[in-house]
Amino acid sequence: MPSPVTQPVFRRATGDDVPHIVRLLADDPLGAKRERYETPLPTSYDEAFAAIDADPNNELVVVEANGQVVGVLQLTFIPYLTYRGSWRALIEGVRIDSRLRSSGLGRRLFEWAIARANERGCHLLQLTTDKMRPDAIRFYESLGFVASHEGMKLPLQGSPDAWRP
Amino acid sequence: MPSPVTQPVFRRATGDDVPHIVRLLADDPLGAKRERYETPLPTSYDEAFAAIDADPNNELVVVEANGQVVGVLQLTFIPYLTYRGSWRALIEGVRIDSRLRSSGLGRRLFEWAIARANERGCHLLQLTTDKMRPDAIRFYESLGFVASHEGMKLPLQGSPDAWRP
Numbered sequence: 001m002p003s004p005v006t007q008p009v010f011r012r013a014t015g016d017d018v019p020h021i022v023r024l025l026a027d028d029p030l031g032a033k034r035e036r037y038e039t040p041l042p043t044s045y046d047e048a049f050a051a052i053d054a055d056p057n058n059e060l061v062v063v064e065a066n067g068q069v070v071g072v073l074q075l076t077f078i079p080y081l082t083y084r085g086s087w088r089a090l091i092e093g094v095r096i097d098s099r100l101r102s103s104g105l106g107r108r109l110f111e112w113a114i115a116r117a118n119e120r121g122c123h124l125l126q127l128t129t130d131k132m133r134p135d136a137i138r139f140y141e142s143l144g145f146v147a148s149h150e151g152m153k154l155p156l157q158g159s160p161d162a163w164r165p
Numbered sequence: 166m167p168s169p170v171t172q173p174v175f176r177r178a179t180g181d182d183v184p185h186i187v188r189l190l191a192d193d194p195l196g197a198k199r200e201r202y203e204t205p206l207p208t209s210y211d212e213a214f215a216a217i218d219a220d221p222n223n224e225l226v227v228v229e230a231n232g233q234v235v236g237v238l239q240l241t242f243i244p245y246l247t248y249r250g251s252w253r254a255l256i257e258g259v260r261i262d263s264r265l266r267s268s269g270l271g272r273r274l275f276e277w278a279i280a281r282a283n284e285r286g287c288h289l290l291q292l293t294t295d296k297m298r299p300d301a302i303r304f305y306e307s308l309g310f311v312a313s314h315e316g317m318k319l320p321l322q323g324s325p326d327a328w329r330p
Binding site: 034035042049052057058078083084093122123127128130131140146148149153161 | 196214248258283287293
């Protein structure tokens with residue numbers, strides 16, 4: 001495992017990254033209940049990647065350091081009539097390798113994502129974060145995010161009982 | 166203005182609906198600061214509508230009653246790797262004509278949107294609502310939404326100072 005991280009690269013994910021991303025998603029107290037990091041991976045992961053990759057308004061971004069995927073987030077760009085017709089960016093699925101948390105890598109990933117959202121002409125970047133993640137909330141506030149809204153979730157038919165949304 | 170509403174129709178918006186939708190968006194204490202409901206409309210509204218309409222993962226939905234547009238919301242369907250590869254639905258830009266609030270129309274619009282999100286195979290429906298809208302929060306809770314997350318917003322370069330995200 002790289003330590004210190006010298007030259008992280010921020011790039012669009014490829015299909016080959018999917019198992020490494022799933023490892024990151026599963027390595028988390030909430031994520032462990034939701035994901036299945038096993039060999040072979042459930043094909044539903046590859047199907048979801050194909051849908052993301054085919055959509056010009058979705059970008060799955062990874063951080064690579066010393067040849068390993070050590071961070072991930074997904075950007076979605078959405079056109080709205082609100083704010084006189086405008087684009088927003090949404091971030092979901094943020095993870096940093098547990099061995100590299102508090103290393104500054106998450107901040108650099110977000111700075112990259114903020115620049116990308118500006119480049120796409122978005123006037124607002126938004127995300128929701130579980131109220132059970134106080135450290136994450138403080139991190140986002142340190143980047144300038146304001147917790148002005150309630151993030152409300154409604155499980156639908158496809159939602160297993162075991163999953164907390 | 167129709168009262169009572171007898172046969173509301175829920176349907177995808179067309180370009181002809183845009184001025185009527187902007188009227189709804191502007192007729193709101195927060196929306197009034199952000200929108201410009203004037204003739205002619207700023208072309209940015211039509212540009213945003215074209216982007217929404219061209220995207221198979223975005224659906225702008227209106228409620229029509231007695232020939233008038235009296236409600237609107239936007240659904241976005243997003244594929245994610247999380248939850249073993251899954252789709253979520255996001256709702257934004259919800260408005261019901263001020264003369265028809267508390268009439269049950271908002272509930273019917275949401276029931277329609279929930280059914281549509283199920284039809285698209287989504288496991289979760291999510292939205293953020295301004296903490297300054299306590300009535301809206303209670304309404305969403307009555308539909309089963311849980312305020313489990315903080316809704317965090319970061320204004321970007323294109324955001325006029327006057328706008329609260």
